[in-house]
Amino acid sequence: MFGACPLDCPDACSWVVTVRDGKAVDLRGTHEHPYTRGALCVKVNRYLEHAAAPDRLLYPLRRVGRKGEATFARVSWDEALAEIAERLTSVIRRYGGEAIWPYQGTGSFGYIQGVRGWAGRRLWNVLGASHHDPDTICAAAGAAGLTYTLGTSAGIDPENFAASMLILLWGTNTLTSGHHLWKFIQAARGDGAHVVAIDPVRTRTADQADEHLAPIPGTDAALALGLLHVVVSLGGEDRDYLERHTLGWEAFRRRIGQFPPGRAAAITGIGEQQITALGERLARTRPTGIRATMGLQRHAGGGMALRVLACIPGVTGDWQHPGGGLACSTSGHFGLNDAALWRDDLLPHPVRTLSMTRLGEGLLETGDPPVMALVIYGSNPLASVPHQSKIRAGLAREDLLTVVIEHFPTDTVAYADIVLPATMATEHLDLTSSYGHMYLAWNEPAVSPPGECLPASETFRRLARRLGRAEPCLYDSDEDIARQLLDSGHPSLAGVTLDKLRSQGWIRLNYPRPFLPFANGFPTPSGKLEFYSERAAADGLDTLPGYTPAKEVTDATWPAATRWHWWRRRHTTSSTPPSLTTPRSGSGKGLPALRSIPTTPADGSCAPDSASGCSTTAGHSPPWSRSVTG
Numbered sequence: 188m189f190g191a192c193p194l195d196c197p198d199a200c201s202w203v204v205t206v207r208d209g210k211a212v213d214l215r216g217t218h219e220h221p222y223t224r225g226a227l228c229v230k231v232n233r234y235l236e237h238a239a240a241p242d243r244l245l246y247p248l249r250r251v252g253r254k255g256e257a258t259f260a261r262v263s264w265d266e267a268l269a270e271i272a273e274r275l276t277s278v279i280r281r282y283g284g285e286a287i288w289p290y291q292g293t294g295s296f297g298y299i300q301g302v303r304g305w306a307g308r309r310l311w312n313v314l315g316a317s318h319h320d321p322d323t324i325c326a327a328a329g330a331a332g333l334t335y336t337l338g339t340s341a342g343i344d345p346e347n348f349a350a351s352m353l354i355l356l357w358g359t360n361t362l363t364s365g366h367h368l369w370k371f372i373q374a375a376r377g378d379g380a381h382v383v384a385i386d387p388v389r390t391r392t393a394d395q396a397d398e399h400l401a402p403i404p405g406t407d408a409a410l411a412l413g414l415l416h417v418v419v420s421l422g423g424e425d426r427d428y429l430e431r432h433t434l435g436w437e438a439f440r441r442r443i444g445q446f447p448p449g450r451a452a453a454i455t456g457i458g459e460q461q462i463t464a465l466g467e468r469l470a471r472t473r474p475t476g477i478r479a480t481m482g483l484q485r486h487a488g489g490g491m492a493l494r495v496l497a498c499i500p501g502v503t504g505d506w507q508h509p510g511g512g513l514a515c516s517t518s519g520h521f522g523l524n525d526a527a528l529w530r531d532d533l534l535p536h537p538v539r540t541l542s543m544t545r546l547g548e549g550l551l552e553t554g555d556p557p558v559m560a561l562v563i564y565g566s567n568p569l570a571s572v573p574h575q576s577k578i579r580a581g582l583a584r585e586d587l588l589t590v591v592i593e594h595f596p597t598d599t600v601a602y603a604d605i606v607l608p609a610t611m612a613t614e615h616l617d618l619t620s621s622y623g624h625m626y627l628a629w630n631e632p633a634v635s636p637p638g639e640c641l642p643a644s645e646t647f648r649r650l651a652r653r654l655g656r657a658e659p660c661l662y663d664s665d666e667d668i669a670r671q672l673l674d675s676g677h678p679s680l681a682g683v684t685l686d687k688l689r690s691q692g693w694i695r696l697n698y699p700r701p702f703l704p705f706a707n708g709f710p711t712p713s714g715k716l717e718f719y720s721e722r723a724a725a726d727g728l729d730t731l732p733g734y735t736p737a738k739e740v741t742d743a744t745w746p747a748a749t750r751w752h753w754w755r756r757r758h759t760t761s762s763t764p765p766s767l768t769t770p771r772s773g774s775g776k777g778l779p780a781l782r783s784i785p786t787t788p789a790d791g792s793c794a795p796d797s798a799s800g801c802s803t804t805a806g807h808s809p810p811w812s813r814s815v816t817g
């Protein structure tokens with residue numbers, strides 16, 4: 188039975204489940220899938236064991252103790268949904284629909300059950316609930332920066348890296364967080380490519396690269412401008428490409444001129460000679476491919492950093508070469524019919540958007556209306572969202588209805604009024620895209636759900652019925668929704684049908700190989716790569732890409748211990764979901780087999796296939812252990 192990994196990971200693996208006597212007995216990566224090639228990862232190889240873990244939530248629960256005590260009594264689905272419907276109706280009557288916050292995380296990335304399709308959004312729209320922005324915690328800053336430059340956050344097909352001659356792995360620990368890309372990098376290496384890891388942390392990937400540059404966290408844009416200074420000094424820019432496909436080159440060239448290698452060295456903490464040497468390599472090596480993901484965008488200048496990085500292939504002309512360009516995300520290449528899925532036309536009026544990273548403030552400080560009902564699914568914010576003490580105080584509010592749809596008893600579940608048990612990927616139907624490759628994948632339910640677990644889609648259908656809603660689309664089946672998604676008329680889906688997807692398990696988007704999205708222009712207002720951006724100016728930002736210091740870390744007055752702590756905690760690029768590898772609650776629950784794998788081996792290095800997605804810094808010197816003058 189074909190399925191797809193539901194986790195928030197760029198590799199979006201296709202898998203095959205073997206079922207015997209109604210039980211899933213084996214799960215492996217799909218051999219024929221060109222990106223998965225038969226391999227999952229250490230986290231998901233044991234997904235069946237995870238799904239069968241003894242602490243799985245199997246029945247609806249109602250709180251019987253104080254909030255946070257995690258004391259519950261089993262109730263029926265009818266009782267649970269009746270209570271939720273009654274409380275939501277009361278909230279809407281008194282405060283309006285926007286007092287409801289549907290708080291969805293990335294626990295499942297599917298289009299029908301997960302955050303890709305914003306499961307439940309049709310119902311929330313009908314109720315006029317607040318919208319929820321799940322991207323603020325992850326990639327919103329980088330996406331904004333890339334879009335100023337490119338008109339989209341989508342970049343090159345990562346498979347193109349096989350043709351690169353210089354590869355910059357920038358703020359990404361590929362071997363741990365997206366290891367399927369490595370085979371394409373190795374293929375390029377076989378043809379003589381030089382691989383550079385740019386990461387404050389000496390990760391496994393940095394160990395395997397030909398060269399490692401360790402900038403002070405948050406200084407990546409300065410490094411990029413310093414490299415471009417060397418390129419321009421050597422006449423390495425592609426003048427023909429600049430003339431035909433870019434806007435604002437002269438102004439940006441002057442900005443680059445402000446970052447000679449000496450200044451870039453002072454800011455980044457990297458040696459001037461190393462910057463000059465890499466700049467020279469960049470100037471003379473075509474094609475150069477850049478892989479940049481989440482690691483370098485989580486600070487005040489993170490969006491600007493991605494905006495600058497996207498300019499590098501504009502200066503060198505690499506966007507026009509197979510193997511050249513930048514790959515951050517491929518999401519924007521999937522032309523699925525989001526509008527038909529979301530049905531925002533059902534909104535009774537425009538509604539506010541609440542940010543995932545501001546849950547604590549949202550629960551304690553937001554008014555007009557205050558948040559009075561919180562429905563959390565695919566997320567354990569008490570373990571993964573900033574401002575834990577505020578969130579805890581907010582969840583403890585006696586006047587707040589908290590519903591948590593979950594697989595396991597997490598820290599957040601302990602604060603729920605009602606807990607609803609959810610199916611896992613082997614138990615429900617779904618369709619997945621990817622932000623790291625160009626394939627759609629089908630997820631067929633392989634086994635029956637355990638206990639009384641329900642797919643999120645079915646939970647929302649039943650809740651709609653309890654709320655007495657008559658809109659027919661609220662009752663579309665999962666297959667109906669999948670068909671609507673594929674029926675977009677977008678060229679990327681030409682020839683893609685549900686039957687074909689289901690029988691093959693996966694399908695590559697209808698793009699040529701190699702896929703060069705910007706060889707002939709960009710989806711910006713000017714149709715060009717915009718060094719100069721009027722949209723950025725309209726948003727109150729610099730019209731030109733530049734270096735925005737990361738206020739969070741580069742202040743030299745910070746005590747060294749604080750910087751070390753930040754460095755270790757914040758510059759891990761793993762996508763490993765906490766619920767798979769770490770205790771799911773303070774009581775030490777979690778998948779036993781994975782918990783037993785040490786995250787930091789005695790020798791201080793990262794364990795191969797470490798269950799933690801470890802990118803520990805132990806055994807290496809932080810960049811500021813040497814003299815930094817910038």
Ligand code: SF4
Pocket residue numbers: 192193194196197198199200227228229230231232365366
């Ligand atoms: S977490 Fe990533 S690498 Fe692991 S199976 Fe899922 S998609 Fe593949």
